[in-house]
Amino acid sequence: KAGVTQTPRYLIKTRGQQVTLSCSPISGHRSVSWYQQTPGQGLQFLFEYFSETQRNKGNFPGRFSGRQFSNSRSEMNVSTLELGDSALYLCASSSWDGSDVEQYFGPGTRLTVT
Amino acid sequence: QQQVKQSPQSLIVQKGGISIINCAYENTAFDYFPWYQQFPGKGPALLIAIRPDVSEKKEGRFTISFNKSAKQFSLHIMDSQPGDSATYFCAAVNTGFQKLVFGTGTRLLVSP
Numbered sequence: 001k002a003g004v005t006q007t008p009r010y011l012i013k014t015r016g017q018q019v020t021l022s023c024s025p026i027s028g029h030r031s032v033s034w035y036q037q038t039p040g041q042g043l044q045f046l047f048e049y050f051s052e053t054q055r056n057k058g059n060f061p062g063r064f065s066g067r068q069f070s071n072s073r074s075e076m077n078v079s080t081l082e083l084g085d086s087a088l089y090l091c092a093s094s095s096w097d098g099s100d101v102e103q104y105f106g107p108g109t110r111l112t113v114t
Numbered sequence: 115q116q117q118v119k120q121s122p123q124s125l126i127v128q129k130g131g132i133s134i135i136n137c138a139y140e141n142t143a144f145d146y147f148p149w150y151q152q153f154p155g156k157g158p159a160l161l162i163a164i165r166p167d168v169s170e171k172k173e174g175r176f177t178i179s180f181n182k183s184a185k186q187f188s189l190h191i192m193d194s195q196p197g198d199s200a201t202y203f204c205a206a207v208n209t210g211f212q213k214l215v216f217g218t219g220t221r222l223l224v225s226p
Contacts, residue, residue: 004157031212033212033213033214035214042216042217042218042219043203043214043216043219044216045213045214045215048211048212048213050212055211055212056211056212056213058213090157090158092214094212096212101146101207101209101212102148102160102163103148103160103212103214104160105150105157105158105159105160106157107155107156107157108157
């Protein structure tokens with residue numbers, strides 16, 4: 001089985017712009033979660049989608065949003081970028097069938113805001 | 115109550131030695147505790163995980179010890195190798211919410 005894929009791998013944006021990141025989960029997985037990783041704050045949960053519905057949300061401002069498509073692929077959008085949004089954005093997928101709850105991470109998208 | 119405290123922040127172990135990383139949590143609703151290994155430039159990779167009804171789980175050179183009453187769990191890496199040099203994160207999750215709460219990470223260096 002192919003792993004979690006994320007595109008693009010690297011992005012450089014300017015303050016005030018917006019950005020869309022993409023994640024393709026492991027085949028058969030219906031749950032996709034997004035995390036932000038920074039040296040200062042570590043790994044923080046952004047939100048989780050299951051069958052196109054956002055089930056859980058972390059403590060991030062409304063500039064961070066996401067969606068999930070019927071094929072389980074997910075996108076994350078950040079509007080009005082700030083310097084502090086520079087981070088590694090990680091996507092994790094899970095089958096979430098009750099007994100199997102493991103989350104598998106993709107390689108991440110490195111976002112730099114200048 | 116959502117925090118997971120991890121120690122030490124960094125660790126240097128000689129090749130062949132035992133690496134031990136500790137984590138503690140407060141939220142008794144957590145019911146699944148995975149460990150992740152992350153190499154520079156890569157995403158975290160699931161290493162091993164445990165549920166609170168088990169006190170120990172071993173997979174190869176990696177062992178999780180779990181103390182439910184103390185709300186602590188630890189990762190032991192036996193016969194540590196230079197290839198184990200990476201950052202290790204403990205995590206906890208209430209599987210009803212699928213939201214991983216991560217520790218702050220331990221940077222492990224195994225010297226040859």
